[in-house]
Amino acid sequence: GAVVSQHPSWVICKSGTSVKIECRSLDFQATTMFWYRQFPKQSLMLMATSNEGSKATYEQGVEKDKFLINHASLTLSTLTVTSAHPEDSSFYICKLNTEAFFGQGTRLTVV
């Protein structure tokens, strides 16, 4: 069964608004979660590492003020895309640090 639940599966938002994506660990206490991004027709790239109780660490080129990560509990990490623009349209997917399984992913479309 699924060990990672990601919500929502897809979302459409207007340019300039913010969108929150949740990644929930169902069976494990995850002190670390990973957020990846996949642009259309491209591979997956790590965006950031979410650490429970501390600040996330971001990969080079990822704006930390735009992609806010909160990991307030051992089972939930959230990614908020702030002031979204069409170029942020992508597939966002999370992963625990305890399994090889990924969440179902969230397809974000900014119009």
Added chain:
Amino acid sequence: AQSVTQPDIHITVSEGASLELRCNYSYGATPYLFWYVQSPGQGLQLLLKYFSGDTLVQGIKGFEAEFKRSQSSFNLRKPSVHWSDAAEYFCAVTGDSWGKFQFGAGTQVVVTP
């Protein structure tokens, strides 16, 4: 730095024929290797993984992969493809078992009747 190369961007195969997807990695130590499949608009499904031991790994959906250290390869194979195998396939590597993954560019598999 670790890296993964999938030389074939696109492969077309007839239904019932065999399939082999190539994956080459670059990593200083023993890597942990994975193959995932992604159908259009869907998330990633784990096909198989290799950590250590037997270099021939069996996965789901009839897939297998062979780890060849001398060639830095981890190629994915299936003896007889089905139309439902049409998808994008990604090879991934990490240096610790569940840590940060480095993905290959992916191989798009098209299955013809």
